[in-house]
Amino acid sequence: MFNDTSSATALLATRRSGKPRDMVAPGPDEAQLGHILATAIRTPDHGKLAPWRIVVIDQDRRAAFADLLRAAYLAQKPTASAKELEAADQFAYQAPTLVVVLSAPVLGKIELWEQELSAGAVCMNLLAATHAAGFVGGWLTTWAAYSDMVRDALGGGPDDRIAGFMFIGTPSRPLDERPRPTLDSVVTRW
Numbered sequence: 001m002f003n004d005t006s007s008a009t010a011l012l013a014t015r016r017s018g019k020p021r022d023m024v025a026p027g028p029d030e031a032q033l034g035h036i037l038a039t040a041i042r043t044p045d046h047g048k049l050a051p052w053r054i055v056v057i058d059q060d061r062r063a064a065f066a067d068l069l070r071a072a073y074l075a076q077k078p079t080a081s082a083k084e085l086e087a088a089d090q091f092a093y094q095a096p097t098l099v100v101v102l103s104a105p106v107l108g109k110i111e112l113w114e115q116e117l118s119a120g121a122v123c124m125n126l127l128a129a130t131h132a133a134g135f136v137g138g139w140l141t142t143w144a145a146y147s148d149m150v151r152d153a154l155g156g157g158p159d160d161r162i163a164g165f166m167f168i169g170t171p172s173r174p175l176d177e178r179p180r181p182t183l184d185s186v187v188t189r190w
């Protein structure tokens with residue numbers, strides 16, 4: 001069983017992301033999303049800098065987001081085929097809820113790497129909160145996360161990076177397991 005919400009430990013042990021392209025309604029309502037986001041930012045953060053930003057792209061902004069992705073893709077690849085541009089549309093419209101997490105470091109005393117790790121932790125916490133709320137989440141980057149044009153349009157500054165496009169919804173088909181590493185392959189004793 002995936003995403004067993006009967007206890008915190010069961011949920012963490014069975015957590016499984018969904019595929020954003022397979023996500024359908026319902027997604028979280030306003031109150032549920034607020035709770036998910038508040039949980040997401042309860043995240044370790046060296047120096048109390050809150051070096052991340054969250055941008056919610058509501059349904060009524062998905063067409064504008066699709067336009068942005070198309071423009072950014074064409075800027076990178078002016079010879080893009082219609083099929084490639086349709087993939088950008090598919091990305092923009094999938095899943096009922098879309099939240100973008102940006103790493104927004106405060107350059108200075110705390111290492112950049114640590115601040116970027118904290119942004120990753122926000123993404124992970126957001127996933128866990130999403131699953132705890134009875135939905136599934138999916139963390140994608142793709143080329144769009146590395147596009148300065150996309151980052152800038154979302155309000156990011158030159159030192160900011162897109163940590164993830166976080167899609168949230170209800171799976172339209174059963175989730176399946178993905179290969180996981182064995183403990184032995186990643187854990188050593190020193």
Ligand SMILES: Cc1cc2nc3c(=O)[nH]c(=O)nc-3n(C[C@H](O)[C@H](O)[C@H](O)COP(=O)(O)O)c2cc1C
Nearest residue numbers: 015016017018127138139140141142143163164178
């Ligand atoms: C930073 C990051 C970016 C990712 N980007 C993609 C992506 O663009 N496309 C994709 O298919 N999976 C991507 N993944 C993988 C999925 O989000 C996810 O890790 C995988 O489906 C297993 O998730 P689970 O352990 O939550 O079940 C990414 C994962 C991370 C951590």
